[in-house]
Amino acid sequence: MIAISSFNSFKNVTISGHKNIVLKVVVLCQKLGARTIPLNINIPSHCNLMKPIINEFKSILDVIVFNHPKIPFINNVDAKCEYHPKTIKKALVRQLYCPVNWYDSIKYIINKNFVYVIEFSTQQTLSHISKNITNKINYSRIYKPQGLNITLQKYFNK
Numbered sequence: 001m002i003a004i005s006s007f008n009s010f011k012n013v014t015i016s017g018h019k020n021i022v023l024k025v026v027v028l029c030q031k032l033g034a035r036t037i038p039l040n041i042n043i044p045s046h047c048n049l050m051k052p053i054i055n056e057f058k059s060i061l062d063v064i065v066f067n068h069p070k071i072p073f074i075n076n077v078d079a080k081c082e083y084h085p086k087t088i089k090k091a092l093v094r095q096l097y098c099p100v101n102w103y104d105s106i107k108y109i110i111n112k113n114f115v116y117v118i119e120f121s122t123q124q125t126l127s128h129i130s131k132n133i134t135n136k137i138n139y140s141r142i143y144k145p146q147g148l149n150i151t152l153q154k155y156f157n158k
Contacts, residue, residue: 005046006100008129016044050096061089079104106133116155118142
């Protein structure tokens, strides 16, 4: 099995699936002139191969108390804001097995006139991709707990 796991831009998609099939598709895409970048991910993120762990993931989310967000929470599968903890949890579960719609999420952010985006990651992959879509957004990356406080102070305690 193989599937598109993220629509990053018109020129950039990510695929997930069984490793041997992904590698065959990569070779085929390279032969057709595509530039490929292997990601160091050991799970088939954002595709149906993740469905077997849905219940386990739901049970983990069930013990975490989610409050109503004070800042917009973008559901990047449907490219829209979620405001209720229950729908945020459902969106997080769906993100396991549905493709990320990053391009439309960034367009949604632009249309809502949001100017700050916080990426929770050890790398700046999504903010880098997003800069190819628009230069109207300020990005911050958080990958350590103390980074959250620094970022929140930077944007909200001016």
